[in-house]
Structures are given as C-alpha cells and as structure tokens.
Amino acid sequence: MLDKPSFPYGAGFRSLTAETPAPVALAVTGALPAWLKGALLRTGPSKFEVGARTYNHWFDGLAMLHRFALEDGGVTYANRFLKSKAFCTAEASGKISYSEFATDPCRTLFGRVAAIFDPKLTDNCCVNVSHYAREIVAFTETSMPMRISQDTLETLGVFGYGAALKGQVSTAHPHYDAKRACHYNYIADLGLRSLYRLCAIGDDGTEKLVAELPVDRPAYMHSFGMSGDHLILTEFPLVVNPIDLKLSGKPFIRNYRWEPERGLVFHVVEKDSGKLVRTAKVDASFAFHHVNAFADRDGLAVDVVAYPDATIIDQLYLARLRAGTKLTATGTLTRFHLPLKSEAPVTRRSLADVPLELPRINNESCAGKPYRYVWGTGIEAQGDFLDSIVKIDVATGQVSTWYAAGLYPGEPVFVPSPSANAEDDGVLLSVVLDTGK
Ligand SMILES: [Fe+2]
Numbered sequence: 001m002l003d004k005p006s007f008p009y010g011a012g013f014r015s016l017t018a019e020t021p022a023p024v025a026l027a028v029t030g031a032l033p034a035w036l037k038g039a040l041l042r043t044g045p046s047k048f049e050v051g052a053r054t055y056n057h058w059f060d061g062l063a064m065l066h067r068f069a070l071e072d073g074g075v076t077y078a079n080r081f082l083k084s085k086a087f088c089t090a091e092a093s094g095k096i097s098y099s100e101f102a103t104d105p106c107r108t109l110f111g112r113v114a115a116i117f118d119p120k121l122t123d124n125c126c127v128n129v130s131h132y133a134r135e136i137v138a139f140t141e142t143s144m145p146m147r148i149s150q151d152t153l154e155t156l157g158v159f160g161y162g163a164a165l166k167g168q169v170s171t172a173h174p175h176y177d178a179k180r181a182c183h184y185n186y187i188a189d190l191g192l193r194s195l196y197r198l199c200a201i202g203d204d205g206t207e208k209l210v211a212e213l214p215v216d217r218p219a220y221m222h223s224f225g226m227s228g229d230h231l232i233l234t235e236f237p238l239v240v241n242p243i244d245l246k247l248s249g250k251p252f253i254r255n256y257r258w259e260p261e262r263g264l265v266f267h268v269v270e271k272d273s274g275k276l277v278r279t280a281k282v283d284a285s286f287a288f289h290h291v292n293a294f295a296d297r298d299g300l301a302v303d304v305v306a307y308p309d310a311t312i313i314d315q316l317y318l319a320r321l322r323a324g325t326k327l328t329a330t331g332t333l334t335r336f337h338l339p340l341k342s343e344a345p346v347t348r349r350s351l352a353d354v355p356l357e358l359p360r361i362n363n364e365s366c367a368g369k370p371y372r373y374v375w376g377t378g379i380e381a382q383g384d385f386l387d388s389i390v391k392i393d394v395a396t397g398q399v400s401t402w403y404a405a406g407l408y409p410g411e412p413v414f415v416p417s418p419s420a421n422a423e424d425d426g427v428l429l430s431v432v433l434d435t436g437k
Pocket of ligand 1: 172173288
C-alpha cells in the first residue's frame with residue numbers, strides 16, 4: 001500500500017508525450033549573461049505508459065531529448081523522443097518490448113525461452129547526454145549509447161563498441177580526460193565468467209581496453225571515479241548472480257541483492273599501465289554518483305554521494321513517486337581516503353551534513369584534481385523530493401541553498417564564465433518543475 005501523499009512533486013512524473021521539433025522562443029525573466037551562448041542538451045524518462053501498461057520505475061520511462069538554445073540573451077526550446085528501438089517498437093506494437101531497469105515485457109513461455117538465448121539490450125538512453133568521441137551521445141546503463149544530432153535532436157544510431165569492449169552493462173557517466181584526449185568508461189560483461197572492462201574512448205574514435213577485472217558477483221555501479229592518473233571502480237554491495245539475469249524471469253534490478261557483509265570495495269587502476277594498484281574494503285555504503293577524485297597525500301580522495309544502503313532504488317518506483325510519497329533515503333557528500341603507498345585502511349568522512357543528489361563540479365577546471373565546490377540538488381523540506389539547489393564548499397562544509405516552495409530543480413549544470421579567475425565564477429543551468437503552473 002502506498003503512503004499518504006505528502007508533496008506536490010508527483011506532478012513531475014506524468015508522461016510528456018508532445019514533441020516540439022521546431023524551436024520555440026521562451027519568455028525570459030531577468031537577464032542572461034551576454035557570454036552565455038550554446039545549447040543545454042538533456043535526456044530523461046518521459047513516457048511511462050505503453051498500451052495498457054505502465055512502466056514500474058522512474059528509470060524505465062522512454063527517453064525524451066530536450067534542447068535549450070541560449071544566444072543573445074534569448075532562449076529557445078525543442079524536444080524530441082529518442083527514436084530508439086525500445087521506443088519505435090513500443091510505438092509500432094503498442095507493447096513494452098524491451099527490458100528496462102525494473103520492467104520487463106510480458107512474455108509467453110516461448111518468448112521467455114527465446115529471451116534467454118537472444119537478450120535484447122535496451123537502447124532507451126534516458127540517463128545522460130555527453131560528448132563522446134567528438135559526437136553527442138545519449139546514454140543509458142547498457143552498452144548501447146545512441147548518437148544524436150546536437151542541432152536537431154534527431155537520433156543518428158547506436159554508438160557501437162568493438163569486440164574488445166564486449167559487455168552488456170555500462171555507465172551513463174563517462175569521464176573526460178582533457179590531457180589524454182579521451183573519455184573513460186566501464187563495461188561489464190556478465191556471464192559464466194564475468195569481467196569489468198575499463199576502457200578509453202579517444203576523441204578520434206579509437207577504443208582502448210585499459211584493464212579487465214574478473215568478478216564473481218558483479219555490483220550495480222551507476223558511475224565510477226577518475227583522478228588525474230587513476231580510475232576507481234567502487235563496488236557497492238548490491239550484487240547479482242549473473243545466471244539470475246538470464247533465468248530468474250525478474251526485471252534487471254530486482255536480481256540484485258543487498259549484501260552489506262561484502263562491504264564497499266574500491267579497485268584502483270592506473271590509467272596508463274592498466275595496472276590494478278590497490279583493492280581496499282570499507283564498511284558498506286551505496287551510491288549512484290561519484291563527484292570527483294584526486295591525488296591526496298599518500299593516496300586518493302574519492303568523493304561520492306553516499307547512502308547507508310540501496311533503499312533509495314525502491315523509493316524511486318513510479319507509483320510511489322506519482323503519489324508524492326515522502327522520500328526517506330537521502331545521500332550525503334562523503335570523502336573516502338584510499339592510501340596507495342601502503343595497505344593502510346580506507347577512511348571516510350562526511351563533507352557536509354545535508355542531503356545531496358545529481359552532483360556537478362566545475363568539470364573543465366577540476367575533473368580529477370583538488371577542487372572546492374560541488375553543486376547539486378538538495379532537500380530543504382524533510383521528506384520532499386529534490387526541492388532545492390545546494391552549493392557545498394568542501395573545504396569548509398559551508399552550504400548555500402536556493403529554495404522556493406513548489407519548485408523542483410533538476411541537475412544544476414555549471415557553466416564557467418569565459419573570463420573566470422575563480423572556480424565558482426559562472427552560472428548554473430537547471431530545468432525546474434513549477435508545480436504551481
Ligand atoms: Fe546518474
């Protein structure tokens with residue numbers, strides 16, 4: 001049974017099905033900086049009903065692409081569905097046809113057997129949009145990112161990986177390394193013998209396998225960490241027996257189990273040599289997002305938005321969100337220190353005692369380096385969905401907050417000023433739901 005509705009945010013989880021392919025001008029209140037020119041591209045789950053069925057989870061919805069073009073103080077908006085196979089098949093058949101995060105198609109017995117031998121990975125890239133090998137690419141958590149047009153939002157096709165990067169599960173949050181002119185990502189190959197594959201995707205499109213790490217029970221990892229010279233795979237103890245993904249008949253995430261006795265395990269790999277330089281364990285935690293990582297004293301600082309456990313996943317089921325139910329699982333900005341020159345234990349400390357999600361930093365200046373500021377969505381009214389924007393000074397723990405009742409901001413994207421001489425000199429772009437409209 002659902003809890004009693006508490007907050008108006010449920011309005012944000014209705015389907016948006018109207019497309020606006022030709023840009024329309026938006027009303028502007030206030031003044032945008034004259035230097036702010038470009039396009040903010042976003043993706044997100046948007047269509048939650050297909051035929052008579054409703055997807056189960058927020059992360060399942062069919063992806064809509066959004067484009068806000070900013071120029072000469074004005075803003076235009078356009079949106080289009082990502083024309084993935086998941087979307088097009090659903091449109092044509094009136095049925096959910098691809099397995100998503102927490103929803104499977106209805107299958108006959110024959111269909112269930114066929115799916116074991118020919119699993120169809122979803123290409124419903126509703127999680128993130130990023131540059132990738134000099135293209136614009138939408139991502140989900142399978143190895144099926146989709147190339148899109150940054151001007152028209154047209155879907156251009158799958159961003160395919162070569163055989164050396166074979167796998168099914170990946171992250172939607174690749175890291176860009178400007179020095180090495182490549183993105184880093186990981187792809188998990190799940191089967192009788194499972195592997196995590198760390199890879200580098202060059203600006204010139206070249207693919208390089210950086211390291212392979214065998215794993216018995218792969219973890220659900222929504223992101224990973226990157227410092228100047230290292231990649232950090234953070235294995236949360238939410239793990240799967242890969243056989244269950246084929247045989248259980250349950251949707252993807254429901255095959256993962258919370259096994260806190262496994263602890264939280266960090267694997268640190270050198271970018272250039274591919275060498276595994278440290279595996280270290282600490283008490284269990286869960287996270288979706290790494291914030292940043294950098295060389296610190298005798299090792300690495302690895303900052304994540306940590307939760308005590310994985311119940312946040314359960315709290316993001318659609319029926320619960322649509323009812324405006326109280327959210328009780330919240331993450332906080334947490335720094336892990338991983339010694340690399342000794343086997344000394346990993347330590348952890350909270351950097352600020354406020355709820356945080358959808359974290360962003362000044363990526364251009366600070367990715368993989370010591371840094372001072374994190375922006376993200378916060379929770380001002382206890383139990384509410386992400387209802388504010390917070391800025392955290394990681395050096396002092398000081399928190400600044402933007403909040404207005406009934407407004408629900410999305411991820412705040414930091415854009416540095418072209419003449420910036422401070423890390424936080426710039427603007428934040430955030431798409432805000434106004435529940436009063
Ligand atoms: Fe994410």
